[in-house]
Amino acid sequence: MADAALRLRSLVEQLLGVPLPVRVRAWDGSQAGPPGAPTLVVRNRRAVRRLLWKPGELGLARAWVAGDLDIEGDLYTTLDLMASLVWERGEDARTLGQALRDPEVRAAARGLVKLAGLPLPPAPPPEEVRRSGHLHTRHTDRRAISHHYDVGNAFYEIVLGPSMVYSCAYWPDPAATLEQAQRDKLELVCAKLGLKPGQRLLDVGCGWGSMAIHAAREHGVTVVGVTLSREQAAYARKRVADEGLTDRVEIRVQDYRDVADGPYDAISSIGMAEHVGADRYLEYARDLYALLKPGGRLLNHQIARRPQRDETTYRVDEFIDAYVFPDGELAPVGGTVTQLERAGFEIRDVEAIREHYALTLRRWVERLEADWPAAVRLAGAGRARVWRLYMAASALAFEGNRIGVNQVLAVRANDDGGSGMPLRARTWGTPAP
Template sequence: MADAASRLRSVAEQVLGVPLPVRLRAWDGSQAGPPDAPAIVIRNRRALRYMLFKPGELGLARAWVAGDLDIEGDLYGALAHMSGLIWERGEDSRTLAQALRDPEVRAAVRELLRLAGPPLPPAPPREEMRRRGHLHTRRSDKQAISHHYDVGNDFYEMVLGPSMVYSCAYWEDGGTLETAQRDKLELVCRKLGLSPGQRLLDVGCGWGSMAIHAAREHGVSVVGVTLSQEQAVYARKRVADEGLTDRVEIRVQDYRDVRDGPYDAISSIGMAEHVGAAKYLEYARDLYALLKPGGRLLNHQIARRPQRDEEAYHVDRFIDAYVFPDGELAPVGTTVTQLERAGFEVRDVESIREHYALTLRRWVANLEADWARAVRLTTPGRARVWRLYMAASALAFERNRIGVNQVLAVRTPESGGSGLPLRARTWNP
């Protein structure tokens, strides 16, 4: 099979309808494309079969996770080139079905079939989530959370650093990841107006960083809930090491089962993305019911851009299968509307989109710096999932494909007093 790279490049350009902006290197050693461009490496013909049997994002993801598809050179540069073809094509771009009406495209696909070898669908990599039952039941949510978070605390320590905070940091020029994560936790505490003696509920408490910071720095009592057993074990040890067991309780519990309100404040940091559009109003109402009158909610959540046709929106299939199963992103306006429908008064919305791009690039750097250990701690496929997901997400934040917002909302009492000062934005640490 001579010069597979040139043949693949021709096929790709026929199907896409545009020149391929990257170099291809195939399993036979052949190369095609700009010599100074990042290279997409097709290690074997199984990569083609993945893409043929699941065209689009999922086929590419399976080939990547299996190690059959790789990037040589600048990872971010290659993803930036490819994002225009895969994720950021205009709404007027032709679909695969439209492309297949072209006789030349059909001929190109037949050529791809010849290149791919035996017409047998390869099994998905074992890192892919296998779904059972309905979405966003207590059982399915626990399975989804376990898939993402019960990967191993040592792996997360390596990627996240000592802060063990798995959400967007809050940066200053020249700051470190640890400082930026501490500043984010402090920003949340200030927005919530925490003071000694108050009760805080931390929904989706992760490895306990927010709970520990709030108790240690602001003197509050904290209940943190998570669906991950591994997170809970780790968080409880951290709480004990800090000498805060009298003020911090970590539970393995669904937020829908919390019954010991009212709380003075609720923090939900990077958790609401798991809730799902169909359940979001229920989520907002549950948190509203857990707050005392005058209590505050800080909802820190990734948002997507609104679509021209919202009914045509679908989740990213790579992320859904390998990263955040059953997760859904909503535009920030939708989130604000749902919080208000639940009874909240939304008092402040702050976008910190660029901060997440900086955070993700630091996590990728941590992962790449100790790659061999990352593979030992998880699997080669899992490490590849995290590298691609975090690098592609960094670009998505930089290009304003997605954002992240902190929404401060109040359960305003009947008297109408929100409890916030007239000039409320004095909370930046």
């Protein structure tokens, strides 16, 4: 067969009812599609079988992670071109049964089955999460965190660079270094929390210890950092020791729900609340409120999705849930603010920094691609492909305003109702050099 690309392209266009915006190269070396367009490389028939058995995003993700599909050309351009066919038509994949009532669609589906060969369902790649148990128990949260973070600290060093900060940086301008932008983010959080020497800070989801170390070293506070990842904790403890801060920074492998040594003067939660889950969010907010002193501040840094017309039918991103952040849930920023207020907090400031995350993700992708052989050696080809796809697609989602990220500053008021905030609090603006 020397025309697989043309047949594949024609059948897919017939099935979707729209032209494919990319070129296709098939396993037999044939090509079809617009000259000069990015090329979708279909390495084998198994890729087609994956799409037949799991139409839409998850089938494409499985083929990508397994190496059955690849892209030649600019990754961002290709994902942008494909977005309207995959992510923006997500519901279409689940209504394939209705579409198959159309004789032309049925004929296209039969043609794809014939092209794919023996139509047995390929096993998912080993990087896909096998889920069991209830969501957001201590056990399932620990397992989900381990899936994402316990993939080797050396791999994350490639992606994140020396700062080892795995959340949105705060850019003075696009030409700044990633390290400078991440330092500015940490300093911004410290400024919003009003940290002073001698205070106690709880860093929830402390990662590799960057926030804890920065706050202790630059602001003289005592810090407890908690994470569910043992690999992160071991790495963070070594960094703390290397900085000579073991008397001021304690890193624990501990669930935030089990922290019982409050009160704290301040709490930072940076890129952690996405793991909490909608059903547990009020509990999360109440637990943090209880751990703060009156007058204490919480800085909650969290990715947000846009509200849906019908929130009862909100669809979790299949690729992200299966390969990246199992059980992760995004909420609209308004819902997050409401839950924090229900827990007793007063909201003092909300800052949207969506564009900053797009810049951060593009830098992470650059670092991953620049050291690709080492990344594959450390984490495996499938895992490296997961990270490259999710970071590039996420950058486009932030740029396209499909998701956002916000820093919410909240206060546990004093007994007399005072906030302890200055009259003109928003003086943090540009972090100090």
